[in-house]
Amino acid sequence: MRIDTHQHVVPPRYADWMRDKGIRPGGIDLPAWSESxxxxxxxxxxxxxxxxxxxxxxxxxxxxxEARSWAREINEYCADVVTRRPDRFGFFATLTLPDVEGALAEAAYALDELHADGIVLLANNDGRYLGDPTFAPLLDFLHRRSVAVFVHPGELPAPEVPGIPTFTADFLLDTTRTAISLILSGSMDRYADIKFILAHAGGFVPYIAYRILLTMLNAKNKVQQLWALVDQKHQVPKHLAVLRQFYYDIALSASPAALPSLLEVADPDHITYGSDFPFAPAAAVGFINKQYENYKLSPALRTAIDRGNSETLFPRLKV
Structure with a gap:
């Protein structure tokens, strides 16, 4: 029985608020949600x-x-759901970024009073990605608390392409941008105890791992090391080790095309199951699950992805 680290909640009052604003997240209608x-x-x-x-x-x-009020309401709503069914639900607390002061206060309340399982952060907040120095106080707090942080994409700070829903590709780029931001800013080194879970298999991160490597070398003025990488292939995994610090969920990404790239880049202990329900309807989840279930994985790795890796992240769920 799987632990789903990528499952969304749409509280009724929040849904009304979004509809009043005319917001269609990801370019699709807001789905209905209920505990049942x-x-x-x-x-x-x-x-x-x-x-x-x-x-x-x-x-x-x-x-x-307004943001602080809504974050508090949503977190208390989620905590009530978990209190009723702690075996069936957990929750990542919502914060108020780019309002860092409010985010710090809400994170402390959610973790200490509501016993949240972790924190959810959007990949970009008002156009700023998570490696932005203004977010350093929050990252430092989360690092000191060794918090699991689920990174979910948002709308790109760029115009939409008519006819293409933003969830199709923009979401994946948004996650990729914030992962690179965390790497290049040094945040992955400074805040190494944060357990970042990247949505949708990390967006494009696994596929462009070597482009990220070249960017890292270029940022450090070490392009001359390229010849050493060619001659000493064992150096490549050393440089790409930072990508193995991230956790990756497989929501809408467990396809025969995507899984090989993910498995090449991710630490096997850092991959979790995800569904993306209810934004991904049950039929879509069933289709992706079938691809995942038919993919040849060792029984140990499948068990780790389905449950074991998440039990390590969230010990209260261990059975």
């Missing part, structure tokens, strides 16, 4: 526990007071 519908979905897809998170666009729309 989530349980029905989970029972039909071999999921024991879903760790709930708010998806894009989060709660910040330029009004700090």
């Amino acid at each position: 519908s989530a349980l029905k979905f989970m029972d039909g897809h071999g999921i024991r526990t879903g760790i709930l998170s708010l998806s894009t666009p989060g709660v910040y729309f330029g009004d700090v007071t």
Whole structure:
């Protein structure tokens, strides 16, 4: 029975707020959600526990007071769901970025009072990615608390392409941008105790791992090391070790095309199961699950992805 680290919640009042604003997250209509519908979905897809998170666009729309109020309401709503069914649900707490002061206060409240399983952060917040120095106080707090941080994409700070929903490709680029931002800013070194979980198999990160390597070398003015990499292939894994610090969920990404890249880059202990329900309807999840179940993995790795790796991240869910 799987632990789903990428399952969303859409509280009724929040849904009304989004509809009043005319927001279609990812370019699609906001899906309906209820505790009972989530349980029905989970029972039909071999999921024991879903760790709930708010998806894009989060709660910040330029009004700090409004964002703080909504973050508190959503976190308390999620905590109530978990209190009723702690075996079936967990939650990542919503914060108020780019409002760092509010984010720090809400993170402390959610972790200490509501016993959140972790934190969800959007990949970009008002156009700023997570390696931005203004977010350093929050990252330092999360590092000192060794928090699991689920990184979910948002809308790119760029115009949409007519006719192409933003979830199709923009979301993947947004996650990729923030991963590179965390690497190049040195945040992965300074805040190494944060357990970052990248949505959707890390976006394009596995596929462009060597481009990221070249960017890292270029940023350090070490392009001359390229010849050494050619002659000493063992140096490549050393330089790419930072990518193995990330965790990656397989939500909507467990395909025969995507899995080989992910398995080449990710630490086997750092891959978790994800569904993306309810933004991904049950039929879509079933289709992707079938690809995943038919892919040749060792029994030990499949067990680790389905449950074991998440049990290590979230010990309270261990059975």
